[in-house]
Amino acid sequence: MYHCACCERAFSETRHTPLAHLKTPIALVVQVLAALTEGIGINAATRLYGVSKKSIYRWQERLSGVKKRCCCLP
Numbered sequence: 001m002y003h004c005a006c007c008e009r010a011f012s013e014t015r016h017t018p019l020a021h022l023k024t025p026i027a028l029v030v031q032v033l034a035a036l037t038e039g040i041g042i043n044a045a046t047r048l049y050g051v052s053k054k055s056i057y058r059w060q061e062r063l064s065g066v067k068k069r070c071c072c073l074p
Contacts, residue, residue, distance in 0.1 A: 018062045024051070029059050 004010075022029070032049050036042065036056070046053055 018065070022062075024055065024059075032056060033059060033063070 028049065028051070032045055032051060033056075035045055035048070040048070042053055042056060045051070045056060
């Protein structure tokens with residue numbers, strides 16, 4: 001959490017991003033999605049990481065439109 005000196009409000013680094021209001025730690029989301037990318041099946045991922053299929057599908061849906069920034073752009 002960050003604190004704005006101008007308006008005295010608190011905000012998080014995920015504010016106004018697809019990960020805003022996510023209750024699961026971002027590190028776990030990244031770990032699960034990376035495992036799926038590497039070829040682990042969704043059933044295995046649910047057992048290994050203790051998350052539901054529904055959660056994984058929601059994360060994929062939220063992040064499906066996010067594109068990695070190109071290294072040539074400023």
